[in-house]
Amino acid sequence: GAGVSQSPRYKVAKRGQDVALRCDPISGHVSLFWYQQALGQGPEFLTYFQNEAQLDKSGLPSDRFFAERPEGSVSTLKIQRTQQEDSAVYLCASSLVVDRPQETQYFGPGTRLLVL
Amino acid sequence: QQQVKQSPQSLIVQKGGISIINCAYENTAFDYFPWYQQFPGKGPALLIAIRPDVSEKKEGRFTISFNKSAKQFSLHIMDSQPGDSATYFCAASGMTGGFKTIFGAGTRLFVKA
Numbered sequence: 001g002a003g004v005s006q007s008p009r010y011k012v013a014k015r016g017q018d019v020a021l022r023c024d025p026i027s028g029h030v031s032l033f034w035y036q037q038a039l040g041q042g043p044e045f046l047t048y049f050q051n052e053a054q055l056d057k058s059g060l061p062s063d064r065f066f067a068e069r070p071e072g073s074v075s076t077l078k079i080q081r082t083q084q085e086d087s088a089v090y091l092c093a094s095s096l097v098v099d100r101p102q103e104t105q106y107f108g109p110g111t112r113l114l115v116l
Numbered sequence: 117q118q119q120v121k122q123s124p125q126s127l128i129v130q131k132g133g134i135s136i137i138n139c140a141y142e143n144t145a146f147d148y149f150p151w152y153q154q155f156p157g158k159g160p161a162l163l164i165a166i167r168p169d170v171s172e173k174k175e176g177r178f179t180i181s182f183n184k185s186a187k188q189f190s191l192h193i194m195d196s197q198p199g200d201s202a203t204y205f206c207a208a209s210g211m212t213g214g215f216k217t218i219f220g221a222g223t224r225l226f227v228k229a
Contacts, residue, residue: 042205042219102217107159
């Protein structure tokens with residue numbers, strides 16, 4: 001497909017479990033973002049990658065959240081010891097450029113995480 | 117300083133009418149103001165965007181009005197259609213904020229046929 005894809009689309013986890021969310025950006029896109037969107041709210045920035053380098057992780061809410069993009073393409077957002085407040089839609093976005101990439105970002109459909 | 121405040125939370129408009137959504141920001145370092153449209157189960161998609169050097173930008177039925185002195189901007193949807201029913205987010209970003217985009221809380225628009 002031509003767009004950003006994310007998997008799984010839905011994830012149910014028991015409190016305390018670890019989860020891994022995958023993002024496949026548009027082919028050739030060097031910039032990649034992760035956002036968290038709580039129910040009824042706008043997306044909130046989590047982290048930004050330029051190729052494999054994580055240039056900004058200031059939005060990660062705690063050290064339970066970890067993101068990686070080892071080969072500069074696919075990215076994984078990992079949440080350890082999930083808590084109920086982690087329940088949200090996790091959105092991935094990618095951009096072809098590195099100059100102001102947030103202005104040309106394309107979003108995936110998101111992964112809806114529910115922590116019971 | 118980093119907030120973007122959006123209103124109303126929800127809006128019902130008759131088909132053919134004008135939908136108006138408002139946003140206010142605090143950080144004068146923001147220099148890019150996009151609007152995103154999001155349908156259920158989908159990610160946000162860029163609709164239209166403006167920079168503070170112009171007061172208005174129009175693309176088809178969508179217009180952004182920008183008031184730099186008031187630190188406010190708005191989205192106008194002319195001839196609203198049922199297919200426009202979605203959630204709309206205003207947002208802001210600027211180089212001093214790094215790579216972050218700050219989103220408003222969203223407006224759920226319903227266009228009645």
